[in-house]
Amino acid sequence: MxxxxxxxxxxxxxxxxxxxxxxxxxxxxxxxxxxxxxxxxxxxxxxxxxxxxxxxxxxxxxxxxxxxxxxxxxxxxxxxxxxxxxxxxxxxxxxxxxxxxxxxxxxxxxxxxxxxxxxxxxxxxxxxxxxxxxxxxxxxxxxxxxxxxxxxxxxxxxxxxxxxxxxxxxxxxxxxxxxxxxxxxxxxxxxxxxxxxxxxxxxxxxxxxxxxxxxxxxxxxxxxSTAPLKIWTYLGALGAVVALAYALFIVVKTVLFGNTVPGYASIFVAVTFFGSVQLISIGVLGEYIGRIYIETKRRxxxxxxxxxxxxx
Missing domain, CATH: 3.90.550.10 (Spore Coat Polysaccharide Biosynthesis Protein SpsA; Chain A)
Structure with a gap:
């Protein structure tokens, strides 16, 4: 047949x-x-x-x-x-x-x-x-x-x-x-x-x-893969390194040329450091949570x- x-x-x-x-x-x-x-x-x-x-x-x-x-x-x-x-x-x-x-x-x-x-x-x-x-x-x-x-x-x-x-x-x-x-x-x-x-x-x-x-x-x-859930840690760390490098640049610039806005350096470093870590982690977590949400609907x-x- x-x-x-x-x-x-x-x-x-x-x-x-x-x-x-x-x-x-x-x-x-x-x-x-x-x-x-x-x-x-x-x-x-x-x-x-x-x-x-x-x-x-x-x-x-x-x-x-x-x-x-x-x-x-x-x-x-x-x-x-x-x-x-x-x-x-x-x-x-x-x-x-x-x-x-x-x-x-x-x-x-x-x-x-x-x-x-x-x-x-x-x-x-x-x-x-x-x-x-x-x-x-x-x-x-x-x-x-x-x-x-x-x-x-x-x-x-x-x-x-x-x-x-x-x-x-x-x-x-x-x-x-x-x-x-x-x-x-x-x-x-x-x-x-x-x-x-x-x-x-x-x-x-x-x-x-x-x-x-x-x-x-x-x-x-x-x-x-769940690797993206781990990758954001490294991406956040990279953002922190960039923020610290820029902070060093600001310190050097302040020592040599002065700083017209007191407190600017510390605020910038804190906002950049924590913002980079948080935004990346929230985005990656959101991708997985969104998929869980869709699967639980069972459409x-x-x-x-x-x-x-x-x-x-």
Missing amino acids: PHLLSLVVPFYNEEDGVAALASAVLPILESIPESEWEIICVDDGSRDATLAALLALARKDARFKVVELSRNFGKEAAMTAGLDAARGAAVIPMDADLQDPPELIKKMVAAWHEGAEVVLARRVDRSTDGALKRATAAMFYKLNSRISNIDLPENVGDFRLMDRAVVEALKMLPERQRFMKGMFAWLGFKTVTLDYKRPPRAAGKSKFSGFRLWNFALEGFTSF PVYLVRGKHGFEE
Whole structure:
């Protein structure tokens, strides 16, 4: 019997890329022997004609299934919705912009048939990204590997193949604030890695601004490590050293040139020293307390407005 395999693709304002994605993936999927496919398309509250294009595709080809979320919940939530809806013996999440090359899917499935439970796709060439993005990405992976208690594979995104056992294990993780790359790495299982060169986007623009990427990195740091709670101590100490150095400068300046405002030096040192320590500590504690607050609400990760193309 052929295996049912699932391709999970989140969409957000990707109307220009729907047809291109279908044209690119279908020949690849059809060329893989002894397999049947379902393509789970998750519309993450798109504001353009993405949903209409997906529904038209689902009416044309029954292999396409559409999960319509009630609003924009973010890529991590949309991917979770797709993984929850997928029924395949193996599941492959990928981006809609075709920077995850469909040609690699055939090699992923072959590695899975050879016994791999997770098949990672690693980018060996990020020349399509800007220099700043490449530099900050490298910094993120290096810093995360030092402070986190998981080994996050460098230059590996969400594009991967996961055996059904891995997907079921992932569904057991109850987090509301979901850093999927870290969750994937935390699971473990027998893993192999395939390298590829990342092509440019087929259509549209990236939805991740610099600010969103920063928040994403912050989510990664705080989801699997308590090191930031310790780091603020050292940052506060650094601020204190700077304050003391400046205090020394003021003392020297006062001795040589006099001081027209008595008491200024001592007030400045005290305010700077304690302010730097307190503000940093409050900020880091706030990040963790905020995540605790969100988790205790136990709100669902996403809400589904409708499912299209699924069997009742």
